[in-house]
Amino acid sequence: MSSARPSPATTPSDEPRSTPPARVLVLNSGSSSVKYQLLDMSDSSRLASGLVERIGERTSLVRHTPLVSGGETRERTGPVADHDAALKAMAEELAADGLGLDSPELLAIGHRVVHGGKYFTEPTVIDERVLSEIERLIPVAPLHNPANLTGIRTATALRPDLPQVAVFDTAFHTTMPESAARYAIDVETADAHRVRRYGFHGTSHAYVSRATARLLGKAPEEVNVIVLHLGNGASASAVRAGRCVDTSMGLTPLEGLVMGTRSGDMDPAVIFHLMRVGGMSADEVDALLNKRSGLVGLCGDNDMREIRRRISEGDERAKLAFDIYIHRLRKYIGAYYAVLGRVDAVAFTAGVGENSAEVREAAVAGLEGLGLAVDGERNAVRGGGARLVSPEGARIAVAVVPTDEEMEIAQQTYALVGKDN
């Protein structure tokens, strides 16, 4: 960093300042990991990124990459006892680059929070009331919300004076009409237990649907987009004029598409059958459907690159897994076409969607009648940001749009608490 930056030891009150603070630290706290990025929203640049993995183990990993002035990635392993120690390790790494958490340029910390229920429809400045509502949602997000809360509490202890903002994975989907959000079960029972379709990956669906509109030279309000977020977790959404009207994940991220390790849609009676006839407990079925199903359950691999390699060698199980994955994806494209009535674009994003030309081609193969096709040459191009892969003049644009959840969280945080807003 340049010497003009405040030294890590400088306190906020010592520092003369002419421009309002515009840096946002984005934190994604999991149960045993913390990922972070520091962004400067005055020019939307990224200053640093990193992660702490295997928190609580003896071989925790701290990896930090300064993204300005050509700094190199630093990595070390060793015990990081808990989230408090993890955030302190992050703070030390940032300070070593002159980007310490005590910098007066730091405006806010934006937290990814997985489950905001029906309650949180927008990014929200965190206070005690917000914390207790996130806590109340733990029964519907038992893995994620406790880890998110730990991250928020730890970050607040480090900089109690800064606004901490929660950006919810579910928020973008709160515009779904009741006809899409309700399961067809007894209403009183559903409401008593908060059983409804919430949807996830909302930050990504929001970012990608807007970026797709931009790619088409239109405002989000002018276009209808089907977003296919295909990573290890996978979800589809139908976005009409910038608002989500349906999405494939439900009460939890288990519903919908075939994923890396999750089954996606199936007859709920499979669960009773496995319990009654297979003698499995609820926890065992839960683990089966979330961790040992999807691509990994079907063929032993959840990495699409490895599956394609095996298919090229004639592996039948890998081929069947791919075919089931594609079959489900096509069903959702068709379903969301019907939900939207008019579709302007289908956008592929996340690890598989951005990188696998084979998945994109197979997903729309034979759908020319619906106006959907990919151009072989365009589809084969690798990298290069948001781009069209449909043929010139196609009725529906097929696009590859790299997702950027950190940028979306930083933008939403900045829009909420930035001085100019």
Ligand code: AMP
């Ligand atoms: P994500 O959850 O978005 O990080 O996506 C991770 C998944 O993306 C991996 O499990 C792979 O299946 C897939 N992936 C990453 N790179 C490629 C690639 N070059 N080709 C096909 N799939 C890929």
